[in-house]
Amino acid sequence: NAGVMQNPRHLVRRRGQEARLRCSPMKGHSHVYWYRQLPEEGLKFMVYLQKENIIDESGMPKERFSAEFPKEGPSILRIQQVVRGDSAAYFCASSPDVGYGYTFGSGTRLTVV
Amino acid sequence: EDKVVQSPLSLVVHEGDTVTLNCSYEVTNFRSLLWYKQEKKAPTFLFMLTSSGIEKKSGRLSSILDKKELFSILNITATQTGDSAVYLCAVEAVYTGNQFYFGTGTSLTVIP
Numbered sequence: 001n002a003g004v005m006q007n008p009r010h011l012v013r014r015r016g017q018e019a020r021l022r023c024s025p026m027k028g029h030s031h032v033y034w035y036r037q038l039p040e041e042g043l044k045f046m047v048y049l050q051k052e053n054i055i056d057e058s059g060m061p062k063e064r065f066s067a068e069f070p071k072e073g074p075s076i077l078r079i080q081q082v083v084r085g086d087s088a089a090y091f092c093a094s095s096p097d098v099g100y101g102y103t104f105g106s107g108t109r110l111t112v113v
Numbered sequence: 114e115d116k117v118v119q120s121p122l123s124l125v126v127h128e129g130d131t132v133t134l135n136c137s138y139e140v141t142n143f144r145s146l147l148w149y150k151q152e153k154k155a156p157t158f159l160f161m162l163t164s165s166g167i168e169k170k171s172g173r174l175s176s177i178l179d180k181k182e183l184f185s186i187l188n189i190t191a192t193q194t195g196d197s198a199v200y201l202c203a204v205e206a207v208y209t210g211n212q213f214y215f216g217t218g219t220s221l222t223v224i225p
Binding site: 035107 | 151156158199201203213214215218
């Protein structure tokens with residue numbers, strides 16, 4: 001079991017471009033969570049998805065950010081028209097069901113230049 | 114291969130007990146070690162440790178890092194039922210950017 005796979009590990013985008021971050025959950029896990037880590041602030045919840053459904057997006061910025069978890073393939077966190085303040089580490093975690101522990105991926109470091 | 118190992122995997126104690134959680138790591142280009150308390154949706158940041166031998170303390174929680182032996186401990190004294198959670202350890206490494214490696218966590222249950 002390869003664990004939670006995130007790619008790319010590092011992503012550099014110019015202001016105004018789009019960033020796509022991918023997360024493949026562990027085998028058998030149908031729940032995916034996205035977090036953002038800003039320097040010295042710890043992990044901030046963004047969105048919780050199950051297959052084809054967004055369950056809780058209370059932590060997502062209202063504009064430019066979106067997430068999906070299609071029936072087939074990885075979960076995608078999409079950031080349109082990136083700005084410097086989007087620079088952060090983005091983590092994905094998966095779990096098999098509610099109430100079970102999470103397994104975290106190694107994160108994607110987004111740098112906006 | 115970089116990795117972070119936490120022990121024990123789970124722990125059940127009674128209120129008032131003191132617990133020690135362990136985190137060992139094999140990570141090159143180490144920058145910092147972080148402890149989180151994981152409840153519900155979002156882990157809560159507890160400590161960031163960068164220097165050996167300097168204890169960080171917050172209420173009943175304390176943590177220390179040993180960069181020579183490559184481990185950290187998280188102590189919780191006078192445990193309460195509200196301490197029940199999964200405690201995550203993560204190590205930050207510096208490569209071309211910063212990478213984080215998470216342990217699988219220690220599940221702590223505090224019984225009244």
